[in-house]
Amino acid sequence: GGKGSEAPRERRPPVSVAAVLPAGGSGERLGGCTPKQFCALLGRPLVSYTVRAMERISWISDIVVVVSPENVEVMKSIIKKYGHKRTTVAEGGMTRHRSIFNGLKKIAESHLLSSPLQKPEVVIIHDAVRPFVEEDILFKVVMAAKEHGAAGAICPLVSTVIASSADGCLDHSLDRAKYRASEMPQAFLFDIIHQAYHQCSDYDLDYGTECLHLALKYNKTNAKLIEGPPDLWKVTYKRDLYAADSLIKDNISQQVCVLTNMKEDAVQVGFLLHETLKSHVKLVKAISTSLCKNESHLQNILLGQCYNFICINDNLSNFQETHQLVEILENTNASLLYSVVLISVYLDFFENVSFISAMQRFTKFAKEVEKKNILLYGLSIHYQKDNLKLQETMDSAAALIMALIRDRNPAYVGQLLVA
């Protein structure tokens, strides 16, 4: 049908592609016990973010995650819990190269055995600890691998590289302009890298770190080098987990959806909030009729990866609109990959005589829905006819909303803030 025509920015390489994700590192540099690929970011293991980055690209047919033997079951449960498709687990070896080789063997053997995994023309190799990989660089390395046999992303060196003498003194320093840092993703014609691993020495397998080097040494393939964006960096230290956490929060704070009912005050507050938030977020969608009639509209918003909702409630005692929205979020599994922030807005909450019992009900409800990865916060807005004062209140409300959305802090779940 007409909907089947490809969007202009969807590019598909004219080759079949699979990906191997080495995830066997021990995480010693972090100083903690959990290997970094299994560290939780916003409650989800880092490796799941990287798998997702691959999975969402339709032209990558299979993803093989290689983990150390003791983590095979952990990885399988991660794949199951987060519903990752086209993803299988392979058991790693003692070193990075042996693990990647195992991943390649799994793909090659599975072809011979005619299992669901198809031997691809091109294989991408990408670290499980580089979660921010985008389609653009993947497409580029795959196309370059098709032409050159091998390709890899590179970045400028941040520090000068030096060689030391035996006594720990400077021997020489390298000219920074002539060298680059070799990053991931890399891509290879499958047969080239598979053969290189078959031919390479035990010394290479045990001490080597660079796949491009193997393709050069054993296949005389000079890999094409492609400048990558800075977000390809490898999560290595504790500070990198902090950076990744903030970048993920940035990514999912871009869109906010405002929902109001048709009552006059709520409509006005919804409209003003919508206008005020426009200067803070990229996209604000508003629905101003009842939720049940708009469930398909809401489904589209959820498909567009909106993880932030503001719901203006009419009635303090039952907050019906919030309940309805929670139900829809639950039914659509909207909070599977990321927590959903839901800010429930009330006009003049504290002026209601029964506010204490309403507050208790709200807090209790919020603790319940937190189990489903929905972070529910309350916001009381003082509604006043004076337009100037009302706009001041809206600015204050927008600041609170942006902070709640940006921080996604479970500690404040069920609290009622005042704008």
Place this chain on the structure above:
Amino acid sequence: GGKGSEAPRERRPPVSVAAVLPAGGSGERLGGCTPKQFCALLGRPLVSYTVRAMERISWISDIVVVVSPENVEVMKSIIKKYGHKRTTVAEGGMTRHRSIFNGLKKIAESHLLSSPLQKPEVVIIHDAVRPFVEEDILFKVVMAAKEHGAAGAICPLVSTVIASSADGCLDHSLDRAKYRASEMPQAFLFDIIHQAYHQCSDYDLDYGTECLHLALKYNKTNAKLIEGPPDLWKVTYKRDLYAADSLIKDNISQQVCVLTNMKEDAVQVGFLLHETLKSHVKLVKAISTSLCKNESHLQNILLGQCYNFICINDNLSNFQETHQLVEILENTNASLLYSVVLISVYLDFFENVSFISAMQRFTKFAKEVEKKNILLYGLSIHYQKDNLKLQETMDSAAALIMALIRDRNPAYVGQLLVA
């Protein structure tokens, strides 16, 4: 007197030491307009953190910050605003090496002119965008410079380093085990590095990046290389600002001071809070008499760099204890370098009939003290005789307190949370 005896961990190198901080970078990699050294972290420019890291070390006699001509006044105002001592500004050149050279010349000439700057035996060179430098590594590079003439911190390479051919393909990759990343701080006998800069070519000054290289090339000095901690890394990309922000917040969330009056309920809540928080923070100090009698005790706590206070209030209508503490914080300039978090605790806030006006007064007061970099939050604790339920409430209070302290988010200033 007896107090003059040195604490065991205070080590002073047996040489005079000054420091040059190049801060002239343009910050292109960040993609923003503000050069990274002037980016605000928790409201204060990054360069001020680095200056402070140097300034607190008593054996560094002078700190020269080299900035581009257009930022000289900005840098002077930063030094003034944050009260940095022993710190002067030098005007930078077109490149990193020319800027460092200018810093060294400022020190050398100022010696001839017998200005306050003394020509030191050893000079430290350290980037303004590496704020987490500790005394230990500074001591080590200075001692090694005294012995070897030059020394610098190094770190393991995170990525493999490769050389590309003219057509953008892999030429060869370096064995990661044989190379290191050259980081900062570095230290030199002043005359060695000063002479190297005088002798080096315009090409070196325009295209070089490595001070250790100049000492080797022009003085045949093989710098001693010293493994540094990972926190020496250079704030280069946006993600590095996020990481630095989180690490700074970690550093100032370690200590909490709990203040209570002598009323029975407040004392019990203070005691329980103190016990509960112990498992979250390194050090909790409690004062359970009136503030005015303990001002000198409090001064010591402030000197110990405690930036987090919990104040249990007796009376809803005047929150006298909080007012007193704010006054002391203001008088001691406690919030000059870091925001001070002050959590004002009330027992059963909402059960008081006049809570709405109390809330308004509290919010207004909080907005006032925010101007002085004091972040005031309210916390209502439901006081109940049932010990089990009270402990549950305390756990909830501790979680809220830790979140407020860790986030230091100005958006929630003046809000009243409920445990």
